[in-house]
Amino acid sequence: MASPSDLYLRIFESLHDPMILLDPAGNVVHRNLAATTLFAETPETNDRAGADDANRHLPTWLDETLRSLMSGIRRMADEYKSVKTRTGTRHFEIELERIVDDRGNLQGMAVILHDITELKEAENAVRYRSEFGRIVSEISSRFVGVFLEEYDAVLEESLRGVGQFLEADTAYVFQFTNSGARLSMTHLWDSGEFDGPMERISDLDAAALPWWLERLQHAEVVALSSLAELPAEAAAERALLESQGVHSLVHVPLHYKGEVLGFMGLGSEVQGRTWTQDEINLLKIVAQVFTNALQHKRAEETLGYERNLLRTVVDNLPDYIYAKDASSRFVLNNRAHTRLLRANAPEEVFGKTDYDIFPRGLADQYFADEQQVIESGQALVNREESVLTEDGTPRWLLTTKVPWFDKEGKPQGIVGMSRDITQRKELAQALESHAQLLEQANEELRLRNQELDEFTYIASHDLQEPLRKLIAFSDVLQEDMKAGDQEEVKRDLGIIASAAQRMQTLVKDLLALSRSGRQSMSWESVDLSDCVALVLDTLEVRIREEGAAVEQDDLPPVMGDRTLLAQLYQNLVGNALKFHGDKRPVIRLTAEETPDGWILGVSDNGIGIKKEYAEQIFAPFKRLHGRSEYEGTGIGLAICRKIVERHGGKIWVESAPGEGAHFKFTLDTEEGAAGR
Amino acid sequence: MTAQRMKPAVILLVEDDPDDQELTKRALRSSKLLNTLKIVSDGEEALDYLYQRGNYANPDEAPRPELILLDLNMPKLDGRAVLTRIKEDENLRSIPVVILTTSSREEDVARSYHLGVNSYITKPVRMEGFIRAIQDLEHYWFDLVVLPS
Numbered sequence: 001m002a003s004p005s006d007l008y009l010r011i012f013e014s015l016h017d018p019m020i021l022l023d024p025a026g027n028v029v030h031r032n033l034a035a036t037t038l039f040a041e042t043p044e045t046n047d048r049a050g051a052d053d054a055n056r057h058l059p060t061w062l063d064e065t066l067r068s069l070m071s072g073i074r075r076m077a078d079e080y081k082s083v084k085t086r087t088g089t090r091h092f093e094i095e096l097e098r099i100v101d102d103r104g105n106l107q108g109m110a111v112i113l114h115d116i117t118e119l120k121e122a123e124n125a126v127r128y129r130s131e132f133g134r135i136v137s138e139i140s141s142r143f144v145g146v147f148l149e150e151y152d153a154v155l156e157e158s159l160r161g162v163g164q165f166l167e168a169d170t171a172y173v174f175q176f177t178n179s180g181a182r183l184s185m186t187h188l189w190d191s192g193e194f195d196g197p198m199e200r201i202s203d204l205d206a207a208a209l210p211w212w213l214e215r216l217q218h219a220e221v222v223a224l225s226s227l228a229e230l231p232a233e234a235a236a237e238r239a240l241l242e243s244q245g246v247h248s249l250v251h252v253p254l255h256y257k258g259e260v261l262g263f264m265g266l267g268s269e270v271q272g273r274t275w276t277q278d279e280i281n282l283l284k285i286v287a288q289v290f291t292n293a294l295q296h297k298r299a300e301e302t303l304g305y306e307r308n309l310l311r312t313v314v315d316n317l318p319d320y321i322y323a324k325d326a327s328s329r330f331v332l333n334n335r336a337h338t339r340l341l342r343a344n345a346p347e348e349v350f351g352k353t354d355y356d357i358f359p360r361g362l363a364d365q366y367f368a369d370e371q372q373v374i375e376s377g378q379a380l381v382n383r384e385e386s387v388l389t390e391d392g393t394p395r396w397l398l399t400t401k402v403p404w405f406d407k408e409g410k411p412q413g414i415v416g417m418s419r420d421i422t423q424r425k426e427l428a429q430a431l432e433s434h435a436q437l438l439e440q441a442n443e444e445l446r447l448r449n450q451e452l453d454e455f456t457y458i459a460s461h462d463l464q465e466p467l468r469k470l471i472a473f474s475d476v477l478q479e480d481m482k483a484g485d486q487e488e489v490k491r492d493l494g495i496i497a498s499a500a501q502r503m504q505t506l507v508k509d510l511l512a513l514s515r516s517g518r519q520s521m522s523w524e525s526v527d528l529s530d531c532v533a534l535v536l537d538t539l540e541v542r543i544r545e546e547g548a549a550v551e552q553d554d555l556p557p558v559m560g561d562r563t564l565l566a567q568l569y570q571n572l573v574g575n576a577l578k579f580h581g582d583k584r585p586v587i588r589l590t591a592e593e594t595p596d597g598w599i600l601g602v603s604d605n606g607i608g609i610k611k612e613y614a615e616q617i618f619a620p621f622k623r624l625h626g627r628s629e630y631e632g633t634g635i636g637l638a639i640c641r642k643i644v645e646r647h648g649g650k651i652w653v654e655s656a657p658g659e660g661a662h663f664k665f666t667l668d669t670e671e672g673a674a675g676r
Numbered sequence: 677m678t679a680q681r682m683k684p685a686v687i688l689l690v691e692d693d694p695d696d697q698e699l700t701k702r703a704l705r706s707s708k709l710l711n712t713l714k715i716v717s718d719g720e721e722a723l724d725y726l727y728q729r730g731n732y733a734n735p736d737e738a739p740r741p742e743l744i745l746l747d748l749n750m751p752k753l754d755g756r757a758v759l760t761r762i763k764e765d766e767n768l769r770s771i772p773v774v775i776l777t778t779s780s781r782e783e784d785v786a787r788s789y790h791l792g793v794n795s796y797i798t799k800p801v802r803m804e805g806f807i808r809a810i811q812d813l814e815h816y817w818f819d820l821v822v823l824p825s
Contacts, residue, residue: 461749469695475803476702495695615753 011636015112017090020058022109025498026066028058028107041085059494062094066111069096082120091120128278135165136285143293148304151297152187155290159189162286163668166279168266169194170246173254173290173407175262181206183262194269201240212237214258215251222251223275223282241267241436248273250280252287264290306419310367318416320397323404326411327354337418340389358388373401374411384421395422458621462506462633469499484554502633509635512567516642528555528600531562532589535569539577546577555591556598558667560647569602570645571636572663578632579661590662601664609655618651640665684711688741690722690758691776692750698801700745700776703810704768714741719753722746723761726768741771748777754789765793774813 012019018035020028031039042059058066061083062256082091090112108562139158146154155173163171173187184202206213209233215222224230225248230238241249246267254261264287266275276482314321320337324330330353333346341357343349349356362573365385373380379402386394397418403411473495480488536543536550543550550573569589576587583605590601609617620638640663644651648668654659687704691697695714704713716722724730725738732738744762748755755775762768772794788796795816797809 370819466695472699472803472806476699479803499695610752675822 013152017115018113020111020113022066022111024106024108026058026070026109026169035113038090042083062111062113065094065372066096069094071111072204080116086243090115090117092116109537121326127265130281135161136282136289140289143289143296148297148300151293155187155293156189158290159187160285163189163191163266166266166282167268169269170267171265172267173262173264173294175254175294176206176260177203180260183209186262186298195419201244209237209240212251215264216253219253219255219260221253221280222249224249225272225274244481244493245269247271248274248275250283252280252283252292254287254291256291260312261291261294263287297472320420321416323413323415324353324370325413326374328367328413331413340387362386362388369610370401370414370416373403373414377403377405377411379403387418395420397421397427455620458619462621463503466499466503466506468497470503472497506633506635509633509639511561513635513642516564516567516639517646521564521646523559524562525557526560526565527557528565528591531566532569535566535573538570539573542574542577546580546585548577548580548587550587550589553591555589555600556593558598560667564643564646568640568665571640572602575636576602576606576661577665579606581607581658591665596667599664599666601662603660603662605660608657608659609653610657611655614653615655685742686714686739687745688722688725689713689715689745689776690717690719690750690755691715691745691747692717693747696747696776699806700810702803703807704814704816714738718750719758722758723753726762744771744773745776746773748775756791759788759791759793803816 012030013032015032016034018038019032020035021030023029025521039059042061057063060540061081065081080091082089082094084090095112095114097110097112099110101107135367139161142154142158143151151177158171159171163169168191170188170190172185172189175181175186177184183204183206186534188200211231212222227238227241227247244267248271249263249267251263253263264283266283282403314332315335317334318336320340321332321334322330322337322441324587329351330341330349331351333341333343333349335346338346338349340374341349341352344421354366357363358366369380369383372378379400381400383398383399383401385399387397389395398421399416399418401414401416404413404415406412473492477489477492477496480492532555542548573587573589577585586605590599590603592599592601618637618641621634641651644667645666651663651665653661653663689697691700694717697717698792699775701713714725715776716725721731722744726741728735746755746758755777759773759775762771762773769792774795774797775788775793778799795813797813814819
């Protein structure tokens with residue numbers, strides 16, 4: 001049976017945890033086997049005092065820890081220490097017990113090193129895992145809802161997170177450009193303590209790095225703890241890495257649906273830095289997050305590019321382009337249409353309807369059209385419609401509205417395109433009215449020409465008549481003079497004189513006719529009673545000679561030319577005095593008010609006119625009677641017609657042979673003529 | 677033929693102008709035709725004469741003419757209308773019509789021929805020429821042409 005002392009010693013020796021007994025001065029009095037083994041494995045054992053002494057001393061790391069424990073007021077237990085041994089890092093919880101005698105004097109100290117290495121390692125593994133998870137979730141959540149322009153910053157921030165977590169000196173992303181022909185570093189982080197001249201390398205010739213390229217094409221991870229591990233054919237890659245000051249690295253490809261976009265990498269300036277499978281796994285996950293982010297960015301860029309392109313095209317079209325939702329609210333307007341809607345920017349009209357902008361009538365029309373398009377699914381093509389611009393002037397638009405469907409074919413609204421055709425329309429209208437004017441002018445010209453032709457013919461005929469007589473009877477006169485027939489000579493001379501007289505009258509009347517059509521005309525209020533009184537005064541002698549009775553209705557005031565109207569009455573009354581037949585002339589100046597205005601006239605009880613001649617008497621030189629019956633040039637009524645027509649009226653005759661004639665005419669009313 | 681020769685040829689002059697009537701008379705003075713010259717002064721009278729109505733209801737006063745000298749420009753019914761009426765009438769159509777006019781307008785000439793006029797004489801300005809034209813006419817119609825009876 002061993003003494004208690006022996007028993008303690010045996011237990012002491014066989015303890016798995018190292019245990020040391022110290023004297024009050026801190027010198028080792030005793031240590032167990034575990035302690036001896038630990039100290040032997042600890043390279044920094046303090047052996048300054050020789051082999052024997054060495055056994056009395058503690059290793060430096062423990063000595064320092066214990067001294068700080070003893071001098072401090074901290075609890076002796078719970079002190080934790082990691083120590084590197086030849087077999088790896090070990091972790092200890094240090095317990096220090098004071099040994100005192102009955103009187104309380106310090107006799108020594110017992111130190112127990114509880115080996116918690118396994119526990120610690122498990123704990124570290126858990127912490128690493130949780131940190132790992134945190135990093136991954138942090139990185140992936142960073143990319144949620146990121147704006148296009150923030151992608152690069154977020155990605156570099158993520159590189160920092162991974163780089164720091166894995167204690168690398170630098171982290172970076174390379175991407176292929178030019179369909180895989182070039183490689184550029186697009187993102188970079190470095191620790192700040194990194195000495196390497198790592199900088200953004202751009203536009204590398206991918207073909208110059210064949211080994212690398214091949215690894216990427218096979219989606220292989222490249223992990224090197226030293227550049228020496230690179231094979232001989234990777235000389236170019238090695239030179240590149242050396243120039244960047246990287247001695248160990250890990251590269252993980254970024255691939256999306258079989259396409260390699262590039263790779264992400266971590267580098268360290270530490271030679272021999274090994275990359276664990278855990279680390280590589282983490283990088284693979286991060287690479288996947290990066291790939292998604294880059295893909296998303298690329299898609300958004302493409303979308304943005306297309307949207308921009310379309311926007312630019314649509315905005316710069318001079319036509320009005322717009323889209324509306326199913327309730328006819330604007331969701332898109334190009335620049336031209338924005339202006340038409342009286343807005344400065346498209347946002348101002350976004351969500352508004354035509355009712356917010358146009359008068360109700362127009363808005364109703366547009367709304368009805370659009371609902372029809374949406375309900376029927378049929379486009380409205382090339383509808384001409386009017387619209388009011390900002391300043392209220394109407395414009396003409398040629399509008400097409402087409403339905404706009406979602407993926408399921410459900411109508412979402414309409415897309416409208418309108419072209420301003422106001423100018424074209426005005427031009428067409430102007431052209432049309434020009435053409436009409438031209439046609440009118442042509443027709444007038446044609447009539448004028450015809451009239452002139454007729455006039456010239458008749459005029460020359462009528463002028464030739466007296467002339468011919470002058471010449472013919474001069475011949476006759478000579479013969480008669482030769483024959484000495486005085487009676488004949490006298491008659492010949494009479495004929496010659498009267499021919500000359502006719503000629504003179506004719507020329508005078510022609511001049512009057514020409515003047516009645518051409519001379520400038522005044523436009524004033526004319527009291528017809530005054531006008532007529534003057535005419536009757538002029539004709540007084542003839543009225544007396546013929547014993548004529550002249551009566552008159554109340555004559556209204558009219559608008560016109562006083563002189564021309566007087567001439568009109570003079571000719572008409574003159575005719576009435578002339579063609580009276582056997583009866584005593586009774587002449588009446590008539591005035592009759594009708595819904596269309598006044599009908600004025602001169603009636604007589606004379607010989608009258610056959611119905612078939614009622615029209616032609618107004619043509620110049622047209623006479624119904626031989627010269628032997630009634631004198632005259634046949635111009636009087638032509639002048640009357642001209643005067644009435646110049647007053648915008650009409651002249652006609654109502655008559656029958658033997659029953660007198662009633663010449664009637666209208667004049668343009670004051671109101672009707674006001675526009676002249 | 678001989679019998680016809682014996683009967684004096686009647687000429688109807690349709691002319692509104694008294695001076696021209698005088699000139700025509702004078703041109704015919706030298707010929708025997710003057711005595712049988714009948715004169716009317718407008719188109720209506722001419723038709724009255726030819727249809728023997730109105731003032732010419734007595735057939736003795738209005739014998740059927742062998743030749744009509746017709747002025748174109750006359751008041752009321754003008755020469756063209758008279759010509760049309762004559763040529764539309766079965767009975768009158770065969771009477772030769774010679775237009776006497778101052779008009780030398782192509783249109784008038786063409787229209788007259790179209791209406792079936794037999795000859796066209798533009799009234800010459802000089803008397804001498806007019807007399808010759810009338811004499812030529814007389815010679816042609818009454819000496820050379822066999823007229824339908």
